[in-house]
Amino acid sequence: MAVMITGECISCGTCIDVCPVMAIVDDSDNPVGDVYYVKPEKCIECVNHAPKPQCADNCPTEGAIVWDMPYTEAFNDYYVLGHEEGRYQIREHKSKGLMSPAVKAMPYVESLEMRAREAHANVSE
Ligand code: SF4
Ligand code: SF4
Helix, strand or coil: CCEEECCCCCCCCHHHHHCCCCCEECCCCCCCCCCCEECCCCCCCCCCCCCCCHHHHHCCCCCCEEECCCCCHHHHHHHHHHHHCCCCCCCEECCCEECCCCCCCCCCCCCCCHHHHHCCCECCC
16 A cells, blocks of 8 residues: 555545546445545555645545555565455456565655554544
């Protein structure tokens, strides 16, 4: 990921329209819950698209979009475990298999302190 949508989400639909890479699905398509959902294997944290994550910048709800770990090889186990435990549903590719960070890493905001990610801090702060 990337960023993560929490239970604070009010399903207003704003974020889905501003994501540059179509990484967000609505509550009816969320594979793991009943609010909006960010696909970690698609989210690029808006790197090279905008100065800050556009979903969070446009979200009206405090605490609805929080930081998650970088989608990089160093966090492969974290995401694979999350997938197995049902927190994520990472896409399965026909030949490559699970599109985990080890198979395809994504850009992330390198300047962000890791403790903000570990604490799932609000993205908009
Ligand atoms: S941070 Fe950017 S790329 Fe990631 S879900 Fe939000 S809008 Fe999409
Ligand atoms: S903009 Fe915020 S409140 Fe609205 S659907 Fe997205 S995460 Fe939920």
